[in-house]
Amino acid sequence: MSRTARLFQLMQALRSGSSPKTSVQLAQDLGVSPRTVHRDIDALRGLGAVIDGEAGFGFTLIEDATLPPLGFTDDELEALVLGLREVQSIGDPGLVEAASAVLHKLQGRLPQRQSHRLSHAVLAATRLNRPPQPTINVADLRQATWDERAIEFAYTDAKGDNTRRRVSPLSIVYMDRASVLLSWCHLRQDFRVFRLDRMGEMSVTDESFRPNRIPMLRKALARIRADREAAEGESAS
Template sequence: MSRTARLFQLMQVLRSPPQPKTAESMAQDLGVSARTVHRDIEALRGLGAVIDGEAGYGFTLIEDATLPPLGFTNDELEALVLGLREVELIGDPELAKAAGQALRKLKGRLPPRQSHRLAHAVLSATRFDRPAPPGIEVSQLRQATWDELVVALGYTDAKGAITTRRVSPLTILYMDRASMLIAWCHLRQDFRAFRLDRMQALTVTDESFRPNRVPLLRKALDGIRAESAKLAADRKER
């Protein structure tokens, strides 16, 4: 097998799940030594592929230099326009602004025919009742969620009672009438949903809960799905 063919096959292996991939597993797939895989990884990096990882930890393909930077089907373009326009309507102010900027960047970088299609997309979005505006700077909350840092905040519940909470933020759900933070509440020692418009005085602490965000989020979403299924079953029985 030529080196060019081997590099091509290595890229195919890196693209396929699951990731990360160890040099030993890729060597077995390609019929070469792990040392050869390490050399080929460096060669691909030199050609522009962004590959994260190192020996002993496995490798993940982050950016594929062989794929065009922008290449969308017509349906993909319509989906992008619809999704970004929806974010303009329901996202917090910073996110809504970013969605508009993303649309303009797409229009400027697409080929003329697709740029015209984006500007005159068939699909659009509108909402007569937008979510209540947040009581905090949501960009800080999003960053704390990415960084897996505990946050402290003031919260007003549905009865008007005000409490101070320390929570591990897991995800933000933009819903029809209210945007919600799904988090692990340190006070209640359980998962809770907090409306962004009822929050105030957000403080990001230096207390990390890394690397637990993903497993906690998975467990929280499983609980939400189970509760939704139970409610749906109860409605059918009535």
């Protein structure tokens, strides 16, 4: 591995995961010796990266000189942190990890004052009762939705009845009590919502419904709004 590639990987390692990171941890990640990590840390500092820490205490990337500073107002930064904390509270495992990575990357790109503000944000999002964990690989489901490919899966409804469904996935909605898939059900020939924690044995098919996901999603959301307004009208009368 060239020194340039190694320095790039070291920066990536410092941007991701929890901080501080010891030279031993970084050496294991990069497959080099702790002494090499110390030399590379000095090299990165010489290039302008602000890296706090020293041998024996671990290292934290404070400011990344290889990336331009991001421009946020203080309220925008608070909103951003709150949103990412919310993802950490209700998202599937892949999104929880991604939200943590984004926070660490922001830490290295923000000016020092706002980097400190990010670390000590006054807003937080906590769920005492988190949604049930999905029983499928949600990353595969997200990719199938982006690719506009039909999926098949086993499903257990609220009554405990088991069925096999084939649907066109339109959107994943992270709600308070459960995360759900909004889709077009091929069996019912209608829009249906499925809880991710009741789905199992999912497979992605070769059937494409591109480029119809966005128009179908608009219709599904319009249906949901109309049903909600109708229900509110009945309760008010």
